[in-house]
Amino acid sequence: VVEHFLKVFKAQKDADEDAVAAFEKMGLPLPDGSHIYELRIKIEDEWTTRRMKLGPIGEDSGSRSRCYYVIYDDHLVVKVPPYPIKDFETYLQRLRKEAAIAGKIAPRECLVPRISTILKKVHPFHGRATLSDEEQEKNYVDWVKENPQYQQYLQIEGAYVYFMDLSKYFFLKHIVDSMHDPLRNIPREIMRNPEIIWNNIDFEARYGQTSGTVCDELQTIYTTFENRVREHIGQHHPDTAVQNFQVKEWFLTFLSNGRLSADDLQMKSGIASGLNGIANKLFRERRKPVETYRKMVSAYVTNKGLTRNKAQISGMITNLLDLLAWLHQKKVAMRDLKPDNLLVAGDPTKFPQFLESAALYSIGLIDVETAVWLGNGEAKQIEQPLLGGTPSFATPTHTMPNEFIQSTYGDLALILYLQDWYAAMAMIFNMVTGKRLFKDTAKTLIRIKKDIKKGLEKNGQARGVVENASQFFWSDASNEFETKTVKQEKKLKYISMIMSPDSCAMLLPVILETHQYVKKSIKGLILKQTSFKSDKLKKSLYAATYMKVSRFRSKYLTDPATSKMPAEDKQAALMVLNDLEILKKQAFQLSQAEAQLKKSVAIISAYDLLQYIFSMVLINMHQKVWGPV
Numbered sequence: 001v002v003e004h005f006l007k008v009f010k011a012q013k014d015a016d017e018d019a020v021a022a023f024e025k026m027g028l029p030l031p032d033g034s035h036i037y038e039l040r041i042k043i044e045d046e047w048t049t050r051r052m053k054l055g056p057i058g059e060d061s062g063s064r065s066r067c068y069y070v071i072y073d074d075h076l077v078v079k080v081p082p083y084p085i086k087d088f089e090t091y092l093q094r095l096r097k098e099a100a101i102a103g104k105i106a107p108r109e110c111l112v113p114r115i116s117t118i119l120k121k122v123h124p125f126h127g128r129a130t131l132s133d134e135e136q137e138k139n140y141v142d143w144v145k146e147n148p149q150y151q152q153y154l155q156i157e158g159a160y161v162y163f164m165d166l167s168k169y170f171f172l173k174h175i176v177d178s179m180h181d182p183l184r185n186i187p188r189e190i191m192r193n194p195e196i197i198w199n200n201i202d203f204e205a206r207y208g209q210t211s212g213t214v215c216d217e218l219q220t221i222y223t224t225f226e227n228r229v230r231e232h233i234g235q236h237h238p239d240t241a242v243q244n245f246q247v248k249e250w251f252l253t254f255l256s257n258g259r260l261s262a263d264d265l266q267m268k269s270g271i272a273s274g275l276n277g278i279a280n281k282l283f284r285e286r287r288k289p290v291e292t293y294r295k296m297v298s299a300y301v302t303n304k305g306l307t308r309n310k311a312q313i314s315g316m317i318t319n320l321l322d323l324l325a326w327l328h329q330k331k332v333a334m335r336d337l338k339p340d341n342l343l344v345a346g347d348p349t350k351f352p353q354f355l356e357s358a359a360l361y362s363i364g365l366i367d368v369e370t371a372v373w374l375g376n377g378e379a380k381q382i383e384q385p386l387l388g389g390t391p392s393f394a395t396p397t398h399t400m401p402n403e404f405i406q407s408t409y410g411d412l413a414l415i416l417y418l419q420d421w422y423a424a425m426a427m428i429f430n431m432v433t434g435k436r437l438f439k440d441t442a443k444t445l446i447r448i449k450k451d452i453k454k455g456l457e458k459n460g461q462a463r464g465v466v467e468n469a470s471q472f473f474w475s476d477a478s479n480e481f482e483t484k485t486v487k488q489e490k491k492l493k494y495i496s497m498i499m500s501p502d503s504c505a506m507l508l509p510v511i512l513e514t515h516q517y518v519k520k521s522i523k524g525l526i527l528k529q530t531s532f533k534s535d536k537l538k539k540s541l542y543a544a545t546y547m548k549v550s551r552f553r554s555k556y557l558t559d560p561a562t563s564k565m566p567a568e569d570k571q572a573a574l575m576v577l578n579d580l581e582i583l584k585k586q587a588f589q590l591s592q593a594e595a596q597l598k599k600s601v602a603i604i605s606a607y608d609l610l611q612y613i614f615s616m617v618l619i620n621m622h623q624k625v626w627g628p629v
Contacts, residue, residue, distance in 0.1 A: 001054055001068050001070070001078055001080075001156060002023050002037050002039075002052070002054060003023070003156075004153075004155075004156045004161075005039065005052055005070070005072050006021050006022075006023055006039050006041075007152070007153070008072070008118065008121055008122055008153060009021075009039050009041060009050060010041055011121075011122035011123075011153070012121060012122065013041055013043060013048055015041050015043050015048075019041055019042060019043065020041070020042040021039070021040060021041045021042070022039075022040045023037050023038065023039050023040065024037065024038045024040075025037055026038055026051070030053075030055070031181065031183050031184065032055055032174070032177070033055050033056060034053055034054060034055025034056075034069065035053070035054055035055065036051055036052075036053055037051065037052050037053075037054060038050075038051050039051070039052060052070065052071060052072040053069075053070065053071040053072075054068055054069070054070050055068065055069050056068055056069075057069050057077065057173075057340045058173075058338060058339075058340035058341075058390060059390050059391060059392060059442075064082055064336065064369060064370060064386060064388050064389075065079045065080055065081045065082060065162070065367075065369055066079070066080045066082070067079050067080075067340065067367065068080075069166075069171070072121075073121065074165055074166075074167040075165070075166040075167050076117065076163060076164065076165060076166060077111070077163070077164040077166055077366060077367075078161060078162070078163055078164075079113065079161060079162035079163075079164070079367065079369075080156060080159075080161045080162075081159070081160075081161070081162075084158070084159035085159055085160040086158070086159060086160070088145075088148075088151060088160070091154070091160040092141065094162075095112075095113055095114070095115070095162075098112045098113060098368050098369065099112050101332065101368040101371045101373065102365075102368060104330050104331075104332050104373055105326065105327060105330045105332055105365070108323070108326055108330075108362070108364055108365070109169065109343060109345040109362065109364025109365070110364055110365045110368065111164045111165070111166065111169065111343060111364070111365065111366045111367075112164065112368065113162030113163060113164050114133070114137050114140075114163065114164070114165070115137065115140050115141060115144060115154055115163070116133075116136050116137045116139075116140040117163040117164060117165045118153055118154065118163040119140050119143075119144060119150060119153060119154070120136075120140070122150065122153050123143075123150060125139060125140075125143075164366065164367075166343065166366070168345070168348065169343040169344060169345055169364070170343065170344040170346075170348075170351060171339075171340070171342075171343065171344070172316070172339045172342040172343065172344050172363060173338075173339035173340050173342075175316075175344060175352070175355070176316070176339055176430060176431055176434070177434075179305060179309050179312070179313070179434070180302075180305065180433075180434025182298060182301070183257075185301045185305065186256060186257075186294065186297050186298055186301055187256035187257070187258060189297050189300065189301050190252055190255055190256040190297060191252055191253075191256060193206070194248060194249070194252055197215060197218050197219065197222065197252075198219060200212055200215050200216070203215040206300065207296045207297070207300055208296070211296055214289055214292050214293050214296065217286070217289035218255075218289060218290075218293060221282065221283075221286050221289065221290070222248075222251050224282060224286075225247070225251050225254075225278065225279065225282055226247050226251075228278045228282065229242070229247055229250070229275060229278060230242065230247075232274050232275075232278060233271065233274075236270070236274060237270070237271055240271065250275055250279075251279075254279040254283065255290065255293065255294070257294070259276050260272045260275050260276055302434070306432075306491055306494060306495075310494070310495060311356050311357070312355045312356060313431050313432055313495050313606075314358070314495055314496065314497045315355060315356070315357060315358035315361075315497075316355075316358075316363070316431050317428050317431060317432075317495070317497050317606060317609075318358040318497045318498070318499075318500065318503075319358050319361070319362055319363045320342075320363055320424060320427060320428065320431075321424070321497075321499070321500070321503040321506075322362070322363075322500055322502060322503060323342075323362075323363045323364070323365075324420060324421070324424055324503070324506060325500070325502035325503045325505065325506040326502070327420065328417065328506045329502070329506075331373060331374040331375060331376075331377075332371055332372070332373055332374065333371065333372055333374060333385075333413075333416035333417055333419065333420055334365065334368065334370065334371045334420050334423075335370040335371060335372065335385055335389060335398065335416065335419050335420065336367070336369070336370040336371075336389050336390055336393070336394075336423070337393060337420050337423035337424060337427070338390050338392070338393045338423060338426075338427065339427060339430065340366070340390075341365060341366045341367045342363050342364070342365065342366060342427075343363070343364045343365070343366050344361055344362075344363060344364075345361060345362050345363075345364050346360055346361030346362075347360070347361075369386060370385055370386045370388070370389065371385065372384075372385035372416065374413045374416065374417075377413040379402060379403075379406040379412040379413070382402055382412055382413065382416075384401060384402050385402075385416075387399055387400070387401065389419070389423075391442035391443070391445045391446050392426060392436055392437075392438050392439065392442040393422070393423035393426050393427075393438075394419070394422075394423070394442075394445060395419060395422050395445070395473070395617075395621060396445065396448065396449075396452060396466065396469050396470055396473050396621075397409075397415050397419060397621060398419060399449050399452050399453065400452065400456065400466070401456070404456060404462065404466075408463070408466065409620070409621070409623075411620075414510070414620060415620070415621065417510075418616070418617050418620055418621060421613050421616070421617055422613075422617050422621075424613070425437060425610055425613050425614060425617070426438055428606055428609065428610060429484070429485075429488070429492075429606075429610060432488070432491055432492055432495050432606050433488045433491055433492075435484070435488070437480070437481065437484055438477060438480060438481075439480070440476060440480050441473065441476045441477045441480050444472060444473055444476045444477075445473060448469040448472055448473060451465055451468075451469055452465060452466060452469050455469075467623075467626040467627070470621070470622050470623075470626055471622070471626055471627040471629060474618060474621070474622040474629040475629040477618075477629075478618065478629045481610075481614055485607065485610060485611070489607055492605065492606045492607035492610065493605045493606070493607045493608075494605075495605065495606040496603055496604060496605045496606065497603070497604065497606075498601060498602065498603055499597065499602040499603070499604055504597045504598075504602055507593070507597055507612075507613075508594065508597050508598070510616055510620075511590055511593050511594050511597070511612065511616060512594065514590060514615070514616050514619050514620060515587065515590040515591060515594065517619065518583055518586050518587045518590060518619060519587060521583055521624060522542065522580065522583045522584065522587065523542065525576065525579060525580055525583065526538050526541055526542055526580070529576045530572075531569070531572050531573035531576050532573070532576070541580060544584070545584060545588065546581050546582075546584030546585040546587075546588055549577060549580050549581045549584050550581050552577065553574065553577035553578065553581060556573065556574065556577060557574060579624075586615050586619060589611055589612060589615050590612070590615060590616075592608070592612075593608070593612040596608070
């Protein structure tokens with residue numbers, strides 16, 4: 001990618017194609033994983049230079065394009081397809097396909113690849129500023145057909161790639177990451193409160209009453225640090241004067257996980273090296289209080305950030321749901337929703353202030369490579385989309401062709417919509433907590449993808465392989481969802497949002513249909529089981545809440561009367577009660593969701609929203625006959 005932009009740089013400077021050129025990576029990676037590169041061209045024995053920024057975007061899904069974020073004159077996205085495209089007409093056909101999807105969801109902002117994005121840098125059309133983006137694109141397509149030598153600027157290593165202009169927008173991922181970035185926020189907290197370590201009262205007031213001991217230990221560590229620093233400088237740099245405030249500043253820098261350089265100190269490089277060595281050794285010796293302090297600061301910064309960013313997080317979730325509702329209205333399923341693929345559209349001159357109100361901006365789309373138009377919902381009329389997805393935001397159904405999904409689940413359109421809802425859950429959790437919801441489940445998906453593919457290639461084994469894979473995946477997803485939402489329950493309940501009518505209209509029909517399905521499943525389970533035979537007991541089980549079933553199961557497990565039962569009979573009865581409790585809890589959650597969303601003003605917490613959506617996705621994507629999760 002860097003070499004490609006070096007070639008663009010040559011064209012911009014009217015340099016010969018064979019002119020001597022080079023590039024160099026400058027310094028360490030930036031916090032977002034990107035790098036700064038310096039590009040150099042030798043023109044008439046003099047070097048001409050400029051810089052660019054380049055970094056990867058998102059997880060590598062393996063089955064779809066690899067994307068890079070580039071700053072070169074403009075903010076760009078460069079998308080490299082997983083399989084090389086060598087034919088120009090095929091390339092144009094792919095561009096038209098993405099443009100067609102963008103047309104379906106217009107006027108919602110949607111960034112699609114255009115050849116004009118890169119060609120205007122090497123051959124600008126002057127005097128055509130009034131042309132629309134579509135008109136300019138058509139002009140460049142016609143022009144590059146007549147001048148095929150310029151197609152090299154659309155290629156990397158001989159294969160065509162895609163270029164998108166992000167200049168007018170902001171990455172949703174960058175915004176979310178900046179709110180939860182410990183590498184930036186923790187050092188800022190430490191350095192902005194330089195005297196607090198030497199004030200026990202203020203320290204306890206800020207970080208909690210139990211933090212006093214840590215404060216005392218940090219003061220002791222500082223004394224040791226100061227003594228060792230002064231001893232080192234006295235022995236090795238006797239001509240260097242050091243003030244108390246400098247030693248404190250260095251200590252705080254190390255506490256915030258930083259390092260010192262000669263430039264920072266405006267001193268000899270040997271001094272910086274010596275100080276770094278002193279700090280590293282001391283902090284290893286006193287590792288426990290240092291780590292405890294950093295965790296205290298991290299917890300404080302996280303909680304403070306959640307309070308400070310409450311309106312922004314609520315607004316982002318509201319606008320994300322509105323995007324889902326808009327896609328639903330336009331009958332489009334994206335199938336690879338994730339923060340890397342979403343843009344924020346608002347007045348650039350008012351950023352980031354406009355994030356305080358959901359009404360001042362919207363969330364749009366960057367990449368529609370995996371999207372599909374659902375039309376009237378009939379499976380035969382839905383085009384086969386590109387299979388695969390990003391593991392942290394995907395389900396096993398992302399790897400299955402349309403025909404198999406339809407024959408297995410009975411409603412292809414619903415499953416494709418629910419793929420987006422699953423991804424939305426992961427994004428909502430990340431917006432609130434800064435953490436990945438399905439981090440471990442993603443590893444499971446990567447493991448079972450090959451098994452699903454092999455099973456689908458062998459028609460007779462497909463159903464069994466998919467059933468087994470689904471049980472593995474949804475067991476892990478359920479466990480991870482339960483564990484992490486319980487752990488983050490306080491934060492998730494702190495964030496709430498007013499649901500728009502469109503969002504309610506999107507969710508309610510699926511909730512109602514899923515609720516009816518669960519109630520039928522409850523009735524079917526009670527009628528088919530043979531462990532509890534009396535009509536009175538069956539009616540009692542049917543009317544019981546999930547909490548009452550749970551108490552009954554606990555009592556049944558320890559009741560002396562059941563201890564005399566054959567082990568297999570008791571186990572069968574407990575399995576019935578366990579399945580019934582799960583179904584009852586799902587029915588309760590769905591009824592709660594229905595009641596909330598039917599209110600004239602539907603206000604819902606992020607916690608409840610995640611619970612409702614997960615229940616709907618799980619129930620519809622994992623059939624109960626495939627085994628419990």
